[in-house]
Amino acid sequence: MDVIIIGAGVAGLTCGCLLAQKGLNVLIVEKNEKIGGCCTSFEKEGFSFDLSVQSLGECQEGGRIWNLLKQLDLLDQIHFISLEPAREYHFPNQKVVQSSRIETHIEYLSSLFPGERRGIEQVYKILRKIFNEFSQMPSSLNWFDLSSLNSQIPFLLRYKDQTFGQLLNEYIANPFVKTILSVRSSYALLPPEEISVVGMAGIEMSYFDHGVSCVKGRVERFPLLLGEAFEKRKGKILLGHEVEKILMEEKRAIGIRLKDKAEVTGKLIISNVDAQKTFNSLLGKDRIPNSFRSKLNGMRPSLSYFILYLGIDGDLEELPVSNNEVFFDNQLSKEYQILYENQIPEKAPFYLLAPSRVDPSHAPPGKSTLCLSMKAPYHFSKGWGSKIIDELSESLVSRASVLIPDLKKRILVRTEATPKTIERWTGNQLGAAYGWAQIPSQSGIHRLQRTTPIPNLFLTGHWTSPGGGIAAVVASGELTAEAIWNRFERGEF
Ligand SMILES: Cc1cc2nc3c(=O)[nH]c(=O)nc-3n(C[C@H](O)[C@H](O)[C@H](O)COP(=O)(O)OP(=O)(O)OC[C@H]3O[C@@H](n4cnc5c(N)ncnc54)[C@H](O)[C@@H]3O)c2cc1C
Structure with missing residues (x-):
């Protein structure tokens, strides 16, 4: 070979x-x-x-x-x-819709928070520059020639050791705008205070520069x-x-x-x-x-997920979009303090995805699929026994009733994946998702x-x-x- x-x-x-x-x-x-x-x-x-x-x-x-x-x-x-809008974020007092196009999203956020327009534009400009430099970085780059590095990858060098939280502190004053701009850090399973600017650039640009799709x-x-x-x-x-x-x-x-x-x-x-x-x-x-x-x-390694897959009776027309994320607190970092102690917060934010809303072939006629998930530590203090899995599933279903009130009665099929399932299937230690x-x-x-x-x-x-x-x-x-x-x-x- x-x-x-x-x-x-x-x-x-x-x-x-x-x-x-x-x-x-x-x-x-x-x-x-x-x-x-x-x-x-x-x-x-x-x-x-x-x-x-x-x-x-x-x-x-x-x-x-x-x-x-x-x-x-x-x-x-x-x-x-193509998913448009890409998703909805449900915060305690406000719903935010995310377009799958960055320019539309920037305009939407700027119209919601006109005083932060310049900062929002500046943050995305920096993320784009970093992403472009990183994606086009020549493999012939000479790491010992600082002046050539400065001319070829100036943004990557400038922000290489910074967190996204630090970048936001430079440009944004309103704490809720910081939260909205950071919301996607959750997909890297990190709070804004920990995720790198470079990591965030990858998440935002690779996802929204050419639309979000299924x-x-x-x-x-x-x-x-x-x-x-x-x-x-x-x-x-x-x-x-x-x-x-x-x-x-x-x-x-x-x-x-x-x-x-x-x-x-x-x-x-x-x-x-x-x-x-x-x-x-x-x-x-x-x-x-x-x-x-x-x-x-x-x-x-990155954190992992607990995922509940459900087959549901009826369609899910009460959901305006297929991809949702529900938060019970505007402060994204709170959840992580608990996760790092190998626990899962009682009111953990969760994703609610309805794949059959986008593609009905996922379910038999007149039925739907639903996927509820939340971040999870591999070494969960309560273990991953079947009783705990049942409890976590029930808690997710009851929280998801915010968006689908009669959900519990409509469940036809149920199965779960834990960090251990992901580890077993992929060989990725601790079920690391990324x-x-x-x-x-x-x-x-x-x-x-x-x-x-x-x-x-x-x-x-x-x-x-x-x-x-x-x-x-x-x-x-x-x-x-x-x-x-x-x-x-x-x-x-
Ligand atoms: C729950 C979850 C949700 C996610 N959601 C998204 C999403 O919505 N969008 C997105 O873009 N990304 C998402 N990701 C991330 C994405 O799935 C991964 O980053 C990506 O698939 C990793 O691909 P990979 O090729 O690096 O490795 P992997 O997919 O991990 O593949 C590694 C392969 O190596 C095999 N292997 C391991 N050990 C051995 C061995 N000793 N001998 C032979 N074979 C071996 C494994 O069986 C596996 O097939 C998600 C990940 C998870 C876990």
């Missing part, structure tokens, strides 16, 4: 497709019987649910996902449903399509095989060993797997320099690189740069493929 990719998440599949398209001999090894990683779907009693990914950025014309599908000649095989049918259509494109380009996928070891000879990786002890050799290995597992378990701690090992082991938390020390130029101390071992996916979310891991897959192809062309492998 020229290349072996461990893990068939969206990043591994993207990278595999692009390298196979160049004519390389690529094998993807996946522990599950199905490809897609987090981006997968399942059925229960006639209802169809997406495990985690519910909506995507960058799928409309010119977006990164759209461009990838165009490049792979797949655009006519997938349909994206995949028509099931979300897994996207990775399955990438899998077909990969095999069409003579790539091979080995399903249901867990990689147990990356084999080394002196200082280079030479292949992999599977759990059934079969070995496959390759010139180059790419890991789409949790980075700590990649180095600590698959490679072996003694194979990496001490400095790298202590950096790695000091890193902090790889490393996007705090300043783990974002942007500080994020774990795609190259590693082993010259022919690379990373791709949400544990490396730029970060979590489908659009970001597509970017990661593309950038890893580009770096590797450049080396093949230079004759290094």
Whole structure:
């Protein structure tokens, strides 16, 4: 094999497709019987649910996902449903609607809070500059030449160590406007006081620059399509095989060993797997320099989710939009103080998504799907036993009755996912939803690189740069493929 990719998440599949398209001999090894990683779907009693990914950025014309599908000649095989408005945020005394277009959203917020218009515009201008610099950062950048760095990535350098909360303090006075501008930090599972400006730029821009979309049918259509494109380009996928070891000879990786002890050799290995597992378990701690090992082991994964999937009787026309988030407090950081003590607040904010409102094919005729979720710590102080799961589900249903008053009586089908479910399915430690938390020390130029101390071992996916979310891991897959192809062309492998 020229290349072996461990893990068939969206990043591994993207990278595999692009390298196979160049004519390389690529094998993807996946522990599950199905490809897609987090981006997968399942059925229960006639209802169809997406495990985690519910909506995507960058799928409309010119977006990164759209461009990838165009490049792979797949655009006519997938349909994206545009969400407009993207979502509604329900605060104790006010409802805020978010357009899936940034310019419309800025105008809407500025008309609600005219005194903050300049600040709002300035914050988004900075986020856009940072996002553009980061997405277009040349791999040839010389990190030791400060003046060239200052001219090529001035915003990225200026804000590299700042939190989004600090940026808001510079430009916004009204505390509620700060809350609204930070509301999406919740999707990185961080409060504004902790999320980096760079991380927030990624979330806002990759999601809203080319509209917010859902995949028509099931979300897994996207990775399955990438899998077909990969095999069409003579790539091979080995399903249901867990990689147990990356084999080394002196200082280079030479292949992999599977759990059934079969070995496959390759010139180059790419890991789409949790980075700590990649180095600590698959490679072996003694194979990496001490400095790298202590950096790695000091890193902090993102939080996880508790998700309740419901099949509901009747339609859900009482919901004006499919994607909602409900807050019981205007201060976003309060929830995290409790989560960090491995508890879940009694009145935790939650997401209420109604996928069948957007695509009725998720439910049988006259019925609907609903997905209620909230942030959750892996080491929940009450454990993840079935009694606790029932209690959390009941509490979510009772809180969701704010928007759907007779919800409890209409439930036909119910199933849940906890951080343990996510960990089991993806192999991501602690059920981390987005790889490393996007705090300043783990974002942007500080994020774990795609190259590693082993010259022919690379990373791709949400544990490396730029970060979590489908659009970001597509970017990661593309950038890893580009770096590797450049080396093949230079004759290094
Ligand atoms: C609950 C939840 C909700 C989310 N919602 C959204 C959303 O709405 N929009 C959005 O854009 N993003 C969302 N995300 C984030 C997004 O799903 C992830 O960032 C992204 O899918 C990660 O892709 P990846 O390719 O990096 O890795 P993963 O999807 O984690 O894939 C890794 C793959 O490696 C395999 N693997 C692991 N260990 C081994 C081994 N030893 N041998 C072989 N195979 C192995 C796993 O089985 C898996 O298939 C959500 C995530 C979660 C958990």
